[in-house]
Amino acid sequence: MVQDINPQLRQTSSQRSPAALLRKLLLTREGGVLCAVLLLAVIFTAMSPVFMTAPNIINLLRQISLLGILSIGATFVLIISEVDLSVGSLYGFSGLVAGSLLVAGVPEVPVIVLVLLLGAGIGALNGGITILGGIPSFITTLGTLYLIRGITLVISNGMAVSLPYGSGTAPVLKFLSQGQVFGLSIQVVLLIVVALVGFVLLHRTTFGFHVFAVGGNERASRIIGVPTGLVKVTAFAIAGSLAALAGMVNFGFLENVQPVTGSGLELDVIAAVIIGGTRLGGGQGSIAGTLLGVLLIGIVRNGLVLLGVTPFWQTTLIGAVVLAAALIGGVTSKNRSK
Structure with a gap:
């Protein structure tokens, strides 16, 4: 009897050993990205004494904040095995609409609420067209990408929208964009x-369970009673509302917006989410992983700027990081399936 139990005890003990826990962590996508983030931080710290200073860290976090907000919304969409290419255009469009209304004298709070609802509505429209039309979301959102960008150019007539200098307009939006708390x-x-809201919604609610279920197997989810259409539309609406929020904050920070603001931003968003471990095929992903993906991209760009590397090489290295993340994801998936 004792001889039968001891091997089990030894096996349980070995599974709880630091080496076993470390190996288990590294086999997760989040663990792999975390290791990459730490490795890059060490490399850039060794190459630039400015990198690990408090002012640079604070600046780095601010630089990635809007990309992070956009990427959290995109995480919901990618987990349901869809993609939203219109978030960059919606980001710029939302800033332009908010700026135009504020300059026209519309009260600030109604403007913020209206633009958030507009973003959610455009996101829901993306989801509705995809579902009702039976069109791949790649095509749907590629179309709305150009449609929204075109409307932005028409409304602005190709001109930037700026808040009057020293007018005191939009104090709430300026606080959200330019304010500080404890530095x-x-x-x-x-x-x-x-x-935090995204984490609770995705990982601690029935809706979050439905998101993973739809992304894992939409047909099976429909059979067991999951409202797949509503889940998809809601996921797109979340992405749209967060793109609108980020666009308004960007406008409040710069106090102006260009008609081409947000061009190409959707690629950074998708890259961050994929690097963070969300599978393009759907069914897998996490808010923590997405934040790590955003942080990794931010560290690469910040570190290369400090080293004086041209933006061309920055783009090249971001592409290499995406490919490496995809390869690592494939290897870890195979190891976890063994």
């Missing part, structure tokens, strides 16, 4: 709040 940008606080 930390409010933009970072906003990212933390959005991340």
Whole structure:
């Protein structure tokens, strides 16, 4: 009897050993990205004495905050095995609409609420067209990408929209964009709040369970009673509303918006989410992983700027990081399936 139990005890003990726990962590996508983040931080710290200073870290966190907000919304969409290419255009469009209304004298709070609802509505429209039309979301959102960008250019007539200098307009939006708490940008606080809400919604609610179910097997989810259409539309609406929020914050920070603001931003968003471990095929992903993916991209760009590397090489290295993340994801998936 004792001889039968002891091997089990030894096996349980070995599974709880630091080496076993470390191996288990590294086999997760989040663990792999975390290791990459730490490795890059060490490399850039060794190459630039400025990298690990408090001002640079605070600046880095502020730089990635809006990308993080956008990427959290995109995480919901990618987990349901869809993609939203219109978030960059919606980001710029939302800032332009908010700026135009504020300059026209519309009260600030109604403008913020209206733009958030507009973003959610456009996101829901993306989901509705995809579902009702039976069109791949790639095609749907590629179309709305150009449609929204075109409307932005028409409304603005190709001209930037700016708040009057020293007018005191939009104090709430300026606080959310430019304010600080204990030396930390409010933009970072906003990212933390959005991340916490997103985490609870995705990982602690029935809706989150439905999101993973639809992404894992939509047909099976429909059979067991999951409202797949509603889940998809809601996921797109979340992505749209967060794109609108980020666009308004960007406008409040710069106090102006260009008609081409947000061009190409959707690629950074998708890259961050994929690097963070969300599978393009759906069914897998996490808010924590997405934040790590955003942080990794931010570290690469920040570190290369400090080293004086041209933006061309920055783009090249981001592409290499995406490919490496995809390869690592494939290897870890195979190891976990063994």
